[in-house]
Amino acid sequence: MIQARRTNTLLEWHRKILNVPGQTVELRMLGRIMILTENIENVRAIMSTQSTCFGKGATYHKIWSSFTRDSILTTDGHAWHTNRSHLIAHTGKIRPTDYVVTKRHTQNLIRVLSDGKPHDTLNQLNRFAIDVVSDIFYGSSTNTLLTNDQSLRDAIQHHKNVNTWRLLFGKIGAWIPPDRKACNVIDTYLDSVFHSFSLEGPDSPEERDRKAQTLLGVLIAQGVPEKVLKDQLAAVLVGGRDSVAIIVTWALYELVRHPNIMRELRAEISTTHGKSDPPGPSELEGMELLNGIVQETMRVHSSVGLNTRTALKDCALPTGGGPTGKSPIGVLAGTALVMCLDSIQRRPDIYGPDANEFRPHRWDNKWKPDPWTFFPFNLGTRTCLGKNLAVMEVKFVLCRLVQAFSSIEMVEHIGGEVVVVKAEEREKMKTKLAFNTKPAEVVWLRFKK
Numbered sequence: 539m540i541q542a543r544r545t546n547t548l549l550e551w552h553r554k555i556l557n558v559p560g561q562t563v564e565l566r567m568l569g570r571i572m573i574l575t576e577n578i579e580n581v582r583a584i585m586s587t588q589s590t591c592f593g594k595g596a597t598y599h600k601i602w603s604s605f606t607r608d609s610i611l612t613t614d615g616h617a618w619h620t621n622r623s624h625l626i627a628h629t630g631k632i633r634p635t636d637y638v639v640t641k642r643h644t645q646n647l648i649r650v651l652s653d654g655k656p657h658d659t660l661n662q663l664n665r666f667a668i669d670v671v672s673d674i675f676y677g678s679s680t681n682t683l684l685t686n687d688q689s690l691r692d693a694i695q696h697h698k699n700v701n702t703w704r705l706l707f708g709k710i711g712a713w714i715p716p717d718r719k720a721c722n723v724i725d726t727y728l729d730s731v732f733h734s735f736s737l738e739g740p741d742s743p744e745e746r747d748r749k750a751q752t753l754l755g756v757l758i759a760q761g762v763p764e765k766v767l768k769d770q771l772a773a774v775l776v777g778g779r780d781s782v783a784i785i786v787t788w789a790l791y792e793l794v795r796h797p798n799i800m801r802e803l804r805a806e807i808s809t810t811h812g813k814s815d816p817p818g819p820s821e822l823e824g825m826e827l828l829n830g831i832v833q834e835t836m837r838v839h840s841s842v843g844l845n846t847r848t849a850l851k852d853c854a855l856p857t858g859g860g861p862t863g864k865s866p867i868g869v870l871a872g873t874a875l876v877m878c879l880d881s882i883q884r885r886p887d888i889y890g891p892d893a894n895e896f897r898p899h900r901w902d903n904k905w906k907p908d909p910w911t912f913f914p915f916n917l918g919t920r921t922c923l924g925k926n927l928a929v930m931e932v933k934f935v936l937c938r939l940v941q942a943f944s945s946i947e948m949v950e951h952i953g954g955e956v957v958v959v960k961a962e963e964r965e966k967m968k969t970k971l972a973f974n975t976k977p978a979e980v981v982w983l984r985f986k987k
């Protein structure tokens with residue numbers, strides 16, 4: 539497993555090991571019991587019908603609270619309920635101002651990409667996503683697209699890498715210290731966001747009104763204690779950043795590899811609302827191919843390829859055990875459960891022989907698979923709170939990039955030269971696990987007006 543993580547073949551390793559009756563296996567690693575599954579009945583039990591038996595667990599909390607604090611992302615039970623109730627009103631729906639903010643940062647992104655040089659696509663989209671999420675939820679943006687200082691993003695990234703390794707070692711990993719320097723950078727940032735929040739100053743009345751309605755503005759007005767409030771700020775920062783950047787990067791990667799789909803998308807965009815105007819929310823909704831591209835990207839490149847839970851008490855999974863793979867499985871408290879979402883979304887028995895292929899037209903005519911075979915935003919009790927915002931952001935930025943640039947090409951650096959590569963003839967990029975699942979190598983793209 540460790541070797542597979544090192545060589546960025548962890549998802550393939552999971553698929554191989556789960557190719558058994560019942561699609562569920564039990565492993566022992568450093569004295570720890572771990573159940574891996576891609577069995578839909580078991581996943582449904584863990585996420586939904588028996589979700590009170592399964593949670594993030596104490597080890598996960600111990601490891602990740604160094605970064606995501608006591609937030610919704612690391613807690614269970616009562617603490618999780620309280621966190622969710624703080625967030626749900628702000629994350630469930632898109633406000634018109636969210637759309638304006640997304641538009642503003644997309645403009646910054648386009649400006650950065652317009653220099654004719656190759657760009658590390660995920661890196662730039664990551665800057666875009668953190669700028670948007672901080673602006674929407676805190677009322678003040680990190681504006682990383684406008685500055686060379688990337689210390690906050692570097693700290694977040696480093697911290698995630700270290701913690702992903704710690705998590706692989708379970709309880710032992712919890713004793714390995716996190717990256718303290720990175721923790722300090724993140725804490726200092728959250729402190730400054732909290733303490734510098736103000737509704738006074740030179741802002742226009744509209745901007746002041748927007749700030750008052752942000753997550754931070756409303757929680758301050760409600761008198762939520764500073765520590766609890768910062769937990770919520772950390773949750774949206776982590777939840778709302780990487781996944782958006784990863785999905786847009788994979789979508790661009792696939793579009794460059796599929797020039798015919800790119801051509802069709804350009805035609806759809808220009809017939810829906812012209813070549814240069816930003817699309818409105820209803821226009822985004824109405825574009826069938828754009829929707830298919832986003833859905834298909836999230837199917838083939840889940841940004842949460844592996845999701846984990848811990849058994850909070852002794853319990854049982856409904857199936858997957860015994861020689862036929864159909865018996866229930868006893869699960870002891872403390873057992874780690876790893877659900878391989880990536881495998882489920884690519885199962886040929888569900889998606890057909892081309893399950894591994896990127897084929898956005900499978901979503902034509904509002905086609906929908908069984909929800910338990912496609913759940914990029916999770917299902918059950920811990921469904922993603924930023925789903926609507928995420929879909930809007932991803933569609934909007936994709937649409938604007940395609941409008942702004944008449945050509946997007948994949949390049950590589952050979953002996954100091956930038957060489958255009960035939961993306962469609964290249965071997966498919968591997969996926970690496972570092973909290974999320976993302977492209978294993980840099981996706982170098984050059985954008986031309």
Ligand code: HEM
Nearest residue numbers: 629774777778781782785842914915916920922923924928
């Ligand atoms: C394409 C983008 C996104 C994807 C694919 C995605 C996916 C997910 C998934 C799979 C989970 C469940 C994690 C688990 O079971 O442990 C989740 C949870 C969550 N997401 Fe997202 N997400 C995205 C964007 C966002 C955004 C923009 C926000 C901003 C608020 C957000 C906020 C959250 C929160 C707060 C949770 C925790 C829910 C809970 O544990 O009750 N996500 N997301």
